[in-house]
Structures are given as C-alpha cells and as structure tokens.
Amino acid sequence: MGITTISFILLSLMAVGSGIMMILSKNPVNSILWLIVLFFAISGHYILLNAQFLAIVNIIVYAGAIMVLFLFVVMLMNLNAESEPAKNHRLQLIAIISGGSLLLILLSAIMTVKEAHPVMVAAGNAGLIKTLGKVLFTDYVLPFEISSVLFLSAMVGAVVIGKKD
Amino acid sequence: MFLSIELATIIEKLILIVIVVMGSLVVAMYTTFAERKVAGWLQDRPGPNRAGPFGMFQPLADGLKLFFKEEIIPNFSSKALFVMGPALAMMTAIMTSAVIPWGDKVHLFDRDISLQIADINIGILYVFGVVSLGVYGIMIGAWASNNKYSLMGGLRAASQIISYELAMGISIIALLMFTGTLSLKEMVLQQQAGHWNIIYQPLGFLIFIICAFAECNRTPFDLAEAESELIGGYHTEYSSMKLGFYLFAEYINMFISSAVMASLYFGGYDVPFFNEAAHADMGNWLALIGLGAFLIKIVIFIFIFMWVRWTVPRFRYDQLMHLGWRILIPLALFNMLATGAAILYFGK
Structure with missing residues (x-):
C-alpha cells in the first residue's frame, strides 16, 4: 500500500x-x-x-x-x-421519508457506476491553476464572465446598502 | 508516485521548520519588548528598564509571570472549545511561515538547501487561506467564554476580518496580474536587481498594509478588544498562558505579515543597490546577507506597526466599516482596473 x-x-x-x-x-x-x-x-x-x-x-x-x-x-x-x-411527530415522519428517498436515489446512482476509480x-x-485558467478563458468564457459580473454586482450592492444609513 | 520523498529532504525540512517556528517565537517575544520600548520612546519615558541590561530580560519575566498565574476556566463555558480557541489562534499564526522565502539557497553537506519550507505554486493563496482561518481562534474562544463582552468582541472580529479580506484580495489580484505568478519565491526572484513591486503597485501596497493592520487586529483597528467598551473583548475570560497565547499570536501575526509584505512588495531577500548576480562566488555568505536584508525589512515594518499603534487613536466601529467597504474596496477595484489598463497599454 x-x-x-x-x-x-x-x-x-x-x-x-x-x-x-x-x-x-x-x-x-x-x-x-x-x-x-x-x-x-x-x-x-x-x-x-x-x-x-x-x-x-x-x-x-x-x-x-x-x-x-x-x-x-x-x-x-x-x-x-x-x-x-419541539418538532411534532408528523413532521419527523415526513422528514424521514424524504431523507430516505434521497438516500435511495443516491445509492442507485452509485450502484450504476460500472467502473470504479477509487484513487x-x-x-x-486538470486542477492546476494554469490549466484551469486556460479552460475558463477559452471553453467556458461566457459562463465565467457572467458569474464574474454577478459577483461584481453583489459587491457593488453591498457597498450601496452600506451607503444608506 | 508524487508523494515519495527521500529521507534527507525530510530531515532538512524538519530542521528548517523547527528553526523557523522557534525563530518566529523568539522574534515575537522580543517584539513585545520592543513594543513597550517604542511606546516609551514615543511617549517620552524610559519604558521597561529593570530586568537585566536595558530591560533585556523583560519578556522572560513576562512569560514566567503568565505561566504562574492562576488558570481559570469559567463554569458555564464549553471547556473543549475554550481551550481550543487560543490553540487555534497560535496555530494559524505560525502556519503562514511555511511558504515565506527567507533567503536564497544555502550549500551545506553537498546539498543545496532552500531557505523556504515549501515552495508551493499557490503560495500567496495559501497565505490568504490561512489568514481567513485566523478568525476562528478568536470566534471560538469568544463564544466558548459564555460572556456577552467576549461574544461582542468575537462578532466584531469576524465581520471586520471578512470585510477587509475583500479589499486585500482585490489588491493582491492587481499584484498577481502584474507578476503573473502565485509562488512567493518566484515573485521575490522577479524583484531581484531593484525592480521592487512597490514601484509599480504603490496604491495596492497602501491598501494591503491597511488591510494587514485590520487582519492582525492591531490599533487603530483593534475593535475586537476595545478596552474602553468591551473590557477585554474576546479574551475577557482568559487568564494565565491561554491569554498569553492570544497576545502572543498577535505578535507572531505581525511578524509574519511584515514578512509577507516585505516579500510581496519590497523584494524579499533582495539587497538594495547590490548586484547579487555579480557576486555569485560568495556562496553561502550571499544567502546570509540576503536573509539579513530580509530581517531588516521585517523589523522596519514591525516598527511601522508600533509607530501607528502609539500615534493613531482607535476607530469607531462604523468608521471601520465605512473605511473598509466604501473607501478601500472601490479604491482596490480602481487599482485593479488601472493595473489592467497599464499592462494592456505598455505590455509586460
């Protein structure tokens, strides 16, 4: 090992x-x-x-x-x-059922994987910053730019909210 | 297998880690002494001068005193977290030293030993990550104390550090656009021969140093422990060496952030007006001279930290937030835009 x-x-x-x-x-x-x-x-x-x-x-x-x-x-x-x-029992029951069905879906997804690559x-x-940057600025440039505009607007929004005293 | 490392390297790195950690502890110890001397000097009084010549043994006496104080853990606190708080503060303070290039290579025992614990290719992001974790020590300790003043101090620390991280991150982005690398070692190498980044990034450096003051919880931004409003802030309930750890972590943070500023903007171990490449025959001495220059730069920064502390009064909390969000962030964004435009216009 x-x-x-x-x-x-x-x-x-x-x-x-x-x-x-x-x-x-x-x-x-x-x-x-x-x-x-x-x-x-x-x-x-x-x-x-x-x-x-x-x-x-x-x-x-x-x-x-x-x-x-x-x-x-x-x-x-x-x-x-x-x-x-304290949560009542009906809510707890519903939580158990919905959580259990999520577990079932995840389990079935894992079971259908044919070939396993544990390590x-x-x-x-692919995770190095050079490769990542190249991919982001060529193949995925549009989503990248859109999300960066989103972040910028969030930041500007925070500043504007701070300005209203 | 990329994780297979030879034994000699492990020993070499272990020795280096011990030296760097011990070194930062000793420097932090004498920074507490220097702080009191500088305060005395600025306020026209002698400062500590009883223990040993010029009061040299004052830090030892302080440390001993803290060790012998009674250790109190409040009844209503969650004990595990109460102990974890100062430990985390100390750990995050020391962790940053791993990526700082303390000097050039030294040739010993037929081996080239780099005076840097880990030259990882995401060095500056690692520093940023550890800094952003630094708030946990304060927050956990503050919450575990089960004291309103402590909690207020912890919440202040959290919001302050998150706010100033943003401006700090953007000022670093401008620097990264200029240098084109994330490795601290490479940044220092680019700055050899006097092309220090401060010449090209003066505004970025100004934003960075203000944010560094805020991230270290130093006056004028030490709102987390504002004595006049919060008694002792986040460490109100702490006593003995646990309090000592909190206070000590602040000085280590100061030392490490001075080292980061010196290597990012002031050439690291580059000696000004001295051509290292022409004196390559000096071998190990060259690396030692570089290390000395680096330490002198760090000492100058630490002095600036103290100078500001004993000159500028503490900010009010709304003034702090105003400065962070409405002045520093727009300035940092402008700096980033200007850097981008300059690179586009002049080329690299």
Missing part, C-alpha cells in the same frame, strides 16, 4: 467521521466546527488529485468565509437544543 492510498483512506475516514459527527452534534456550533473539519478533508482529497488550486480555494471560500458567516449567525442567535421548539493520482493536472 503506497503512501497515497494510506492518505486517501485516512482522509476518507476523516471526511465520513466528521460528517457523521456534524449530524450527531447537539450544539449547532459544534456541528459547524465538524463541517469545517469535513471541508479540510475534502481539500486533502483535492491535493491528492494534484488540484492544489481547488484545494486552497475550497478552504478560502467555504472554511474561511461561508462557515464564518454560519458561525456568526448561530452565535448571534444563540441557537441550542433547549431553545429549539486517481497525480496523472492529471
């Missing part, structure tokens, strides 16, 4: 474990922290696939910005198990 396989197994265990812990945690703050651990595990997988840019952007955007906002909101509202209103290492350099 090479070092790549070992790290793949460790990272996968970390990802699945922290995912389970995120769901099982009673306290929403702990859930968020486990979710951050999960993002780190996923970034580790990206690095194993030689996609360093994706790995670091995953950390900057998800762990560094979005999760900070989640944490911000949870801390500000001081959510916890005691203040949570595809380093062979590709």
Whole structure:
C-alpha cells in the first residue's frame, strides 16, 4: 500500500467521521466546527488529485468565509437544543421519508457506476491553476464572465446598502 | 508516485521548520519588548528598564509571570472549545511561515538547501487561506467564554476580518496580474536587481498594509478588544498562558505579515543597490546577507506597526466599516482596473 492510498483512506475516514459527527452534534456550533473539519478533508482529497488550486480555494471560500458567516449567525442567535421548539411527530415522519428517498436515489446512482476509480493520482493536472485558467478563458468564457459580473454586482450592492444609513 | 520523498529532504525540512517556528517565537517575544520600548520612546519615558541590561530580560519575566498565574476556566463555558480557541489562534499564526522565502539557497553537506519550507505554486493563496482561518481562534474562544463582552468582541472580529479580506484580495489580484505568478519565491526572484513591486503597485501596497493592520487586529483597528467598551473583548475570560497565547499570536501575526509584505512588495531577500548576480562566488555568505536584508525589512515594518499603534487613536466601529467597504474596496477595484489598463497599454 503506497503512501497515497494510506492518505486517501485516512482522509476518507476523516471526511465520513466528521460528517457523521456534524449530524450527531447537539450544539449547532459544534456541528459547524465538524463541517469545517469535513471541508479540510475534502481539500486533502483535492491535493491528492494534484488540484492544489481547488484545494486552497475550497478552504478560502467555504472554511474561511461561508462557515464564518454560519458561525456568526448561530452565535448571534444563540441557537441550542433547549431553545429549539419541539418538532411534532408528523413532521419527523415526513422528514424521514424524504431523507430516505434521497438516500435511495443516491445509492442507485452509485450502484450504476460500472467502473470504479477509487484513487486517481497525480496523472492529471486538470486542477492546476494554469490549466484551469486556460479552460475558463477559452471553453467556458461566457459562463465565467457572467458569474464574474454577478459577483461584481453583489459587491457593488453591498457597498450601496452600506451607503444608506 | 508524487508523494515519495527521500529521507534527507525530510530531515532538512524538519530542521528548517523547527528553526523557523522557534525563530518566529523568539522574534515575537522580543517584539513585545520592543513594543513597550517604542511606546516609551514615543511617549517620552524610559519604558521597561529593570530586568537585566536595558530591560533585556523583560519578556522572560513576562512569560514566567503568565505561566504562574492562576488558570481559570469559567463554569458555564464549553471547556473543549475554550481551550481550543487560543490553540487555534497560535496555530494559524505560525502556519503562514511555511511558504515565506527567507533567503536564497544555502550549500551545506553537498546539498543545496532552500531557505523556504515549501515552495508551493499557490503560495500567496495559501497565505490568504490561512489568514481567513485566523478568525476562528478568536470566534471560538469568544463564544466558548459564555460572556456577552467576549461574544461582542468575537462578532466584531469576524465581520471586520471578512470585510477587509475583500479589499486585500482585490489588491493582491492587481499584484498577481502584474507578476503573473502565485509562488512567493518566484515573485521575490522577479524583484531581484531593484525592480521592487512597490514601484509599480504603490496604491495596492497602501491598501494591503491597511488591510494587514485590520487582519492582525492591531490599533487603530483593534475593535475586537476595545478596552474602553468591551473590557477585554474576546479574551475577557482568559487568564494565565491561554491569554498569553492570544497576545502572543498577535505578535507572531505581525511578524509574519511584515514578512509577507516585505516579500510581496519590497523584494524579499533582495539587497538594495547590490548586484547579487555579480557576486555569485560568495556562496553561502550571499544567502546570509540576503536573509539579513530580509530581517531588516521585517523589523522596519514591525516598527511601522508600533509607530501607528502609539500615534493613531482607535476607530469607531462604523468608521471601520465605512473605511473598509466604501473607501478601500472601490479604491482596490480602481487599482485593479488601472493595473489592467497599464499592462494592456505598455505590455509586460
């Protein structure tokens, strides 16, 4: 077993474990922290696939910005198990059925995959910033430009909202 | 297999990591001393001068004092997170040092040893990522304290760091358009022979240094621990060495961000008015001279950090947000546009 396989197994265990812990945690703050651990595990997988840019952007955007906002909101509202209103049984039943059917669909999707590539290492350099940039600015230039306009308008919007005191 | 590494490299990197981490700790220790000396100098008083010659042993005395203080963990806090807060703050402060090129190659034991722990091709993004994680130490510690003042401090820190990250990111984009690389090592190599990026990116540097002040939670942007309103801010409930870790992490952050600024805009280990290529026969001495020049640049930046702290009063919170969103972000966008136009017009 090479070092790549070992790290793949460790990272996968970390990802699945922290995912389970995120769901099982009673306290929403702990859930968020486990979710951050999960993002780190996923970034580790990206690095194993030689996609360093994706790995670091995953950390900057998800762990560094979005999760900070989640944490911000949870801390500000001081959510916890005691203040949570008790859900009635009908809602719980519906949640179980819808969650279960989602699981079924995902399972069937996984089962239909014919050929499995558990670890595809380093062979590709699709995730390197040079390759990614070239693809973004040639094949996908229109969606890229549209999304960048979207981001710019979001930023300008934030400044405008800040201006209205 | 891209992960197979030879043993000598592992040992070499381990030694380098230990030296860099220990070095940043020692520098941070003496930065606390320097801060009090500079404060004394600016306020026309002697500063600490009792422990040892010129008060040289003051940081040791401070450290010992913190170790021997009673350690208090509040009853209503979540204990694991309360301990994790300062540890995370310290960890994210030290992690950034991994990608900084401290100097050129050194030739020892028939090996060329690069004075940089990891030359990854996304170096500047790595710095940015670790900086954006830095807020967790403050937020987690603040929330785990179960204290209103702490929580206010933590929330302030979070919104402040997210707001200033935006302007910082855009000013870095302008720099990246100009240099065309994400690796810190390559950026430093491009700046050899006096072509420092500050000449081409003065506005970008100004935005970057203001954002660096905000990201380090330094005065005039230390709203997270504003004593006059929040008692001690996010570390109100902390005592003993846990408080020490928070305070210490701030000084390490200062040291590392000075190093980042020196390598991004001021040529890194390039010695001004000195042609390194013509003196290649000096070998290891050349690398050491470069390291010395780099450290001098860092010391100058640290001095600027202190100078500003003891000169400029603290901002109000709305002034901070006003500066971040309504002045720095439009300025950074303008800088990016101007850089793009200049590259288009003059070529590289």
